[in-house]
Amino acid sequence: MSDTDGKKTLGLRGGARPGNVKQSFSHGRTKNVVVETKRKRVVVPKTGASKGGASGASLGDPAKRPAGITDAEMERRLKAVQAARSREVEEAAAREAEEKARAEDRERRRAEQEAKEQEERDREESLKAKAEEEERKLREAEAAAQAAAAPAPAAAEQPQRAAPSRPAPQDATARKKDRDADQRNNRNKGADDGRRSGKLTLNQALSGGEGGRQRSMAAMKRKQERARQKAMGGSVEREKVTRTVNLPEAIVVSELANRMAERVGDVVKSLMQMGMMVTQNQTIDADTAELIIEEFGHTVNRVSDADVEQVIHEVEDKPEDLQPRPPVITIMGHVDHGKTSLLDAIRNAKVVAGEAGGITQHIGAYQVVTDTGAVLSFLDTPGHAAFTSMRSRGAQVTDIVVLVVAADDAVMPQTVEAINHAKAAKVPMIVAINKIDKPGANPDKVRTDLLQHEVIVEKMSGEVQDVEVSAINGDGLDDLLEAIALQSELLELKANPNRAAQGAVIEAQLDVGRGPVATVLIQNGTLRQGDIFVVGEQYGKVRALINDKGERIKEAGPSVPVEVLGLNGTPEAGDVLNVTSTEAQAREIAEYREKAAKDKRAAAGAATTLEQLMANAKENENVSELPILVKADVQGSAEAIVQAMEKIGNDEVRVRVLHSGVGAITETDVGLAEASGAPIMGFNVRANASARNTANQKGVEIRYYSVIYDLVDDVKAAASGLLSNEIKENFIGYANIKEVFKVTGIGKVAGCLVTEGVARRSAGVRLLRDNVVVHEGTLKTLKRFKDEVSDVQSGQECGMAFENYDDIREGDVIEIFEREEVTRTLA
């Protein structure tokens, strides 16, 4: 039905009518061929000549001829076939010629195109060169005028300089031309760009990548602006400010950017280009920071580490900025003379009355208003311990000390101690002679006693105000408050409420629900919600302020005690709080302090035992001092020990008492001892649990003594490098007194629980009350149920009674020890 000739394809299309064949040729050409078909079946066979090609032969051959085709018909067919073939040959020739012509045309067009492209390239290159030349000129002009330019453009230009491989278009015309050239010139610049985007390196990303694109937009805008200004003949350049940047040994990236007044992002980018992957919150060393500062065209001023604190070493307040502030009062005195009762009496009389529900939030300090309207801030932490710990941390908070002396008692060791503390701190005192309601009260005796300690009260023609009070029935309370108000007036206490706040931590704790909470007494300035601050080794942002009545407040001025929420850690009592302008500064200072404290501890090393110190003293000629810490049960003992210590020593070695105090050995003592490489001498006092743990961890030696001569002899021996045989005490157990019974025939018996080690009948015992040794002796009896036993193990209950001593109380601790003689050898 169809006829084909090799190359040509001949196909029936779906829609073609039978007898009409569509021929398809290369290059989309088609042709319809009409083919005749005979449906009539002819029966008479006839022979005929066959000429021509394959199809003609097949048709001409009578044997192959389809049946029923006549000769005439056959001839007609052959003719038709031949005509078709010759037509095809013609057509093929025509096609060939056409193809050739087209190829020639293409070739010609390509040559033309190439010539055009070359021309474009040349033109573009000359334009680029021109633009670069222009930019170079601009930069030169900029550098020349670098005296006082704005930081932003400089920051933006910096990376451009660092990445010259991708020149930014210079102005609108150049940009347009550049873009046109980009479009036209696919093989050259287009391919180049494609390669860049395909293989994006970090440097490209930083200098010419996405960030670069953003920046180049900004840069273009600035350049346009400059060009515009130039055209207008105005002052063209925004001048760059060259700053002198104070650079400590380490600096937080964002703070560095801040000090240079550059964009943080630009600084981070520059650092990354230098190969340092840092974020804005990370700290970098001074050498790196110096490179950055120079790169940004500023001047470096290297400062020491401690200078980070400079930001808080505030400007002096001008006299005209100062306003009167309430006084801060601490109550001190001997045990049981009525400090707590007096504080409570004042609070109850003056605070609770005005409060709904009468519930007072205990925040370690409170304010009262006297009848005459004076505001007084009381520190609610009685006793000298708080006072000294604050003072030793540099927070002189107290303005006035109220010295409580019981009228039915006399001036006692802690009274003297309080007097000495107040004098040392140069804080004026007011004597409150308490318990005057008591029948045996003798206020005049107190006054006379005080004379011995150089406290001359007004009634004895002195200058120290004295007030007779009763904390129980409230007598004289108002007089006391008025005396305080008067004293405060004399002091002319002033502060500047309009400045960044500074305060002292009175107490701090980690609250389960609220996180670290610190009670701060504001000393100067005003602390506000949202303020950023550093406090000791901690920092934070004020999340909430709560006053002594438990109310949330927005701000706290001078002498106001306030609870501060929003710290990153718990500071210590006595730490000073300072508001800083940025969080980076606050963190930097806190980190510096932490590091300094750590370094100090590390530097102190492990040389904290007497033996080590002595060995050091022998080995190292420079060690000429033997530092020690003394804690004693009463001031008298402490003083006696200190005096004895001062006498020890010769030309080479001297004993230096770093600190002496009264009361249990605390963590603070251990910290100080560790920092200075000193051992702690406890005289009739013990370390509290946390101090004991810390001392164990840090390798600080704590020695307990109950005879001053033993202590002095040991230190002498250590100082002279000769330690004799030692009677060493081993603590073998501890027991807590749960209950006290009276047993006829024996006296008072302590019902105890052995909490540690073992209780041994034959061992020595000490009775500890609040970690102070109140008695030392032996046991009269050790009973388990009804039986007398020799040992009672930890976790078991037992009954104990002391030989010749029965002032035992519930809550006391019994220390059980054994003595052994140890021969000391020197390493």
Ligand SMILES: Nc1nc2c(ncn2[C@@H]2O[C@H](COP(=O)(O)OP(=O)(O)OP(=O)(O)O)[C@@H](O)[C@H]2O)c(=O)[nH]1
């Ligand atoms: N009669 C009388 N008793 C008082 C007075 N003041 C305090 N007391 C009593 O003295 C005892 C000791 O009072 P505190 O207030 O605990 O004494 P303190 O000085 O705080 O004692 P410490 O906290 O142990 O240092 C308590 O039993 C009080 O009731 C007073 O003015 N008159």
